Amino acid sequence: MTEAIIIDGKEFSSNLRNKIAEDVKTFKKERNVVPGLAVVLVGEDPASRIYVRKKEEMTTAVGMNSLSYRLDANASQQELLDLIETLNHDPAVHGILVQLPLPKHIDTPTILEAIDPDKDVDGFHVVNAGRLAIGTPSLVPCTPAGCMMLLEHSLGSLKGKNALVIGRSTIVGRPMAQLLLAADCTVTVAHRHTKNLEELCRQADIVVAAVGIPHFVKASWLKPGAVVIDVGINRVPAEDEAAKAAGKTRIVGDVDFVEAAKVASAITPVPGGVGPMTIACLLNNTVQAARNLTSAS
Ligand SMILES: NC(=O)C1=CN([C@@H]2O[C@H](COP(=O)(O)OP(=O)(O)OC[C@H]3O[C@@H](n4cnc5c(N)ncnc54)[C@H](OP(=O)(O)O)[C@@H]3O)[C@@H](O)[C@H]2O)C=CC1
Ligand SMILES: Nc1nc(=O)c2c([nH]1)NC[C@@H]1CN(c3ccc(C(=O)N[C@@H](CCC(=O)O)C(=O)O)cc3)C=[N+]21
């Protein structure tokens, strides 16, 4: 049996970021405006802090302005709403990202609906979700958008493929299913109450796993030659005994990668697959938002 092609999201995203840097240059020349991305972090969650810092570094690396806002873990919902209102009206801000998850005392939907849909570079606002659902997408959620780029890169046309999305969250599973449907796939969305998941999986030409359980998808579930996109980011103890004893961790996906790679025709690794694409698509959305916001006036 031949081993699957490993889809290199790190390299793909690096090429995409180079292209975005060119777009930013052109944009600056034509409009005399530097696209600006505001990233808001509430609280001190260590993983969130690392991701937010990475987003900020990559924003400046493509020539855009990065504006950081840090609120205390016990900042009130109203304080956060006031900040969003300020950013909505700030002409230097073209994209707004509020890092999730938020502290429990804050109602996430209320916060997401407060962001100007035209600055909603996460694509989480109900207006952008609605546009995607009716087939007139504008700002598309970054992780699913990145997955689509990787799928189109390895398959060309997706037309007529059977696609299985495992997970139905509003940030990954649902928008992923919408994009696959728009690309003329026959789409199945699985979740906790799905009864015959293994059988559904065996019929899928494309499997997108967004579950949040390490090594959830087994090689034996896959149709030989399937293309597998692993969205999962799961922190587990390090493999090396000494490192494990020192409390070190590593990240693994939702797919049993080593075994699945023996059955699939192409598969994304974790790390180095979907994750880097998410950030590149965030930058892409920010340039898009800046274009939209500055051409209307
Ligand atoms: N690479 C990247 O850029 C990103 C990675 N992630 C990662 O992707 C994963 C998913 O994230 P997210 O969508 O936010 O997670 P959520 O926890 O919001 O959603 C998980 C989904 O998986 C479903 N699920 C859970 N257990 C099972 C099961 N046993 N069988 C079938 N379905 C199940 C849930 O079903 P139900 O709805 O019934 O509860 C739910 O729809 C996580 O590992 C996360 O860290 C997330 C965002 C970006
Ligand atoms: N408003 C909001 N928007 C998000 O898009 C959002 C969010 N909140 N909260 C958390 C999730 C998660 N997420 C990731 C982004 C990049 C990597 C990434 O770059 N991963 C690398 C490195 C992983 C590592 O080494 O830790 C990789 O997979 O290779 C992962 C996960 C965005 N999210």
Ligand SMILES: [Mg+2]
């Ligand atoms: Mg969630």
